Amino acid sequence: MDSIIEDVQVRKILDSRGNPTVEVDVTTWNGFGRAAAPSGASTGSREVVSFPEGGVDVIVSEVEDVIASELIGMDARDINTIDEVLREVDGTDNLSAIGGNTTVAVSLAVMKAAAASYNMPLYKYLGGNLVNELPYPLGNMMNGGAHAGINAPDIQEFLVVPVGARNVVEAIFANASVHKKLKELIQSRDSNFTGGKGDEGGWVPNISNDAALEIQAQACEEVGDELGIEIRPSLDMAASELWDSEKQKYVYAQDGVQKDTGEQIEFVKDIIETYNMFYVEDPFDESDFEGFSQLTSKVSDKCLVCGDDLFVTNKELLAKGIEMNAANAIIIKPNQIGSLSETYATVKLAKENNIVPVVSHRSGETTDETIAHLAVGFASPLIKTGAIGGERIAKLNELVRIEEELLNPKMGHF
Ligand SMILES: C=C(OP(=O)(O)O)C(=O)O
Numbered sequence: 114m115d116s117i118i119e120d121v122q123v124r125k126i127l128d129s130r131g132n133p134t135v136e137v138d139v140t141t142w143n144g145f146g147r148a149a150a151p152s153g154a155s156t157g158s159r160e161v162v163s164f165p166e167g168g169v170d171v172i173v174s175e176v177e178d179v180i181a182s183e184l185i186g187m188d189a190r191d192i193n194t195i196d197e198v199l200r201e202v203d204g205t206d207n208l209s210a211i212g213g214n215t216t217v218a219v220s221l222a223v224m225k226a227a228a229a230s231y232n233m234p235l236y237k238y239l240g241g242n243l244v245n246e247l248p249y250p251l252g253n254m255m256n257g258g259a260h261a262g263i264n265a266p267d268i269q270e271f272l273v274v275p276v277g278a279r280n281v282v283e284a285i286f287a288n289a290s291v292h293k294k295l296k297e298l299i300q301s302r303d304s305n306f307t308g309g310k311g312d313e314g315g316w317v318p319n320i321s322n323d324a325a326l327e328i329q330a331q332a333c334e335e336v337g338d339e340l341g342i343e344i345r346p347s348l349d350m351a352a353s354e355l356w357d358s359e360k361q362k363y364v365y366a367q368d369g370v371q372k373d374t375g376e377q378i379e380f381v382k383d384i385i386e387t388y389n390m391f392y393v394e395d396p397f398d399e400s401d402f403e404g405f406s407q408l409t410s411k412v413s414d415k416c417l418v419c420g421d422d423l424f425v426t427n428k429e430l431l432a433k434g435i436e437m438n439a440a441n442a443i444i445i446k447p448n449q450i451g452s453l454s455e456t457y458a459t460v461k462l463a464k465e466n467n468i469v470p471v472v473s474h475r476s477g478e479t480t481d482e483t484i485a486h487l488a489v490g491f492a493s494p495l496i497k498t499g500a501i502g503g504e505r506i507a508k509l510n511e512l513v514r515i516e517e518e519l520l521n522p523k524m525g526h527f
C-alpha cells in the first residue's frame with residue numbers, strides 16, 4: 114500500500130551543456146522519488162536512443178500521460194514489471210519511440226519512490242543493511258577529444274584514482290588537489306592557457322597527448338607525496354572517436370599520427386607500463402572485441418581495461434566480452450540501456466565473472482545524485498563522476514553524506 118504509485122510527472126530541465134533533458138517525479142501513497150537523465154557526447158552506436166523525434170517537448174506533451182496512466186496503481190517496488198511496461202509502451206528494441214532517457218528517468222524515480230515509501234535511502238534499499246563499501250572516485254582532470262575544443266589532446270579523458278585514500282572525504286579532496294596542481298602544470302607549459310574546461314570539468318590544455326600524460330603522472334606523484342597517499346593515473350581513450358573505418362586506422366590529429374590496430378595495442382600497452390596506469394577505458398573501437406582481448410591478456414594483472422562504448426551497459430554484449438576475455442571492467446551508465454532492472458542485470462553478470470563495474474556519469478549531466486546511490490548499492494568499487502563542477506560534485510558530496518550514515522564504512526575492494 115505504502116508504495117502504490119499515485120502520480121508520475123515529467124518536466125523539461127537543463128543539462129550541464131545547456132541542452133534539454135527530462136526530470137521525472139514519482140509520488141506513491143507514502144513516498145516520493147525524483148530522477149533526471151543525463152546525455153552523452155561520445156555515445157556508443159549500440160546504446161538505446163535517448164529521445165524520440167521531437168525531443169523532450171514531445172515527452173512532456175504526449176508521453177507523460179501515457180506513462181502515468183500505465184503506472185498509476187502499480188507497486189513501485191515491482192521494478193521489473195514496471196520496466197517491462199515501459200518497454201511495452203515504447204514498443205521498439207532501441208527505445209526510439211519514447212526514448213531511453215525517458216524510460217531510465219522514470220525507472221530510477223520509481224525505485225527512489227519505492228525506497229522513500231519505506232523511509233530508506235536508495236543505496237540501502239538496493240544494497241541491503243549490510244552494505245558498507247564506498248567507491249573510489251575516478252576523477253576527470255583534463256579533457257580532449259569529443260569533450261573539448263580544437264587543439265586539445267586526442268585522448269578524451271585524463272583521470273586519476275586516489276587508490277590510497279582511506280575514506281571518501283580524503284579521496285574527493287585528493288582529486289580536487291590534483292585538479293588544482295594540473296592547472297599550474299599546464300600554465301607552465303602553455304603560457305596562453307586561459308583556464309578553459311571541457312564538458313566534465315577537466316582542463317582543456319593546448320598540448321600534445323604525450324605532454325598531457327607526463328603532467329598527469331607528475332601531478333599524481335606530487336600531490337600523492339604531499340598528502341601521503343597513492344594516486345594513480347587513468348585514461349578514457351574513447352577510441353571509437355579516433356577510429357577511421359575507411360583508413361582502418363586510429364587518427365591522432367593533435368599529434369599528426371595514425372596507428373593500425375597492432376600499433377594501437379603496443380601504444381596503449383606502452384602507456385600503461387610507462388605511467389603505471391590504474392585504468393584504461395575504451396582503448397579500441399567499439400566493434401573491436403579482438404583488440405580489447407589482446408590488450409587485456411597482456412596487461413590484466415596490472416591495469417583495469419574497461420569497456421564503455423564496447424558494452425554500452427548491455428548484458429548480451431558483456432556476455433560476448435566475458436567469453437572473449439575482452440576486458441576486466443565495465444562502465445555502467447543506466448541511460449545506455451534504458452532501465453534500472455536491465456542495468457542491475459548487467460552489474461550482476463559482471464560481478465559473477467570478476468568484471469569490475471564502474472558506475473558512471475555522462476558528459477552532459479544534471480545535479481541528480483542518483484548514481485552515488487547506485488555505486489554504493491551495487492558495491493561498485495569505482496565511480497566515474499568528475500572532480501569539480503556543480504553537476505559532478507552533486508554525486509561526490511552525496512557520497513560524503515552516505516559515508517557519514519554508514520556504520521562501518523570502508524573503501525571498496527577490487
Ligand atoms: C562519460 C563519457 O562520455 P559520454 O557521456 O559523452 O559518453 C564517457 O565516454 O565515458
Ligand SMILES: [Mg+2]
Nearest residue numbers: 349394395421
Ligand atoms: Mg567512456
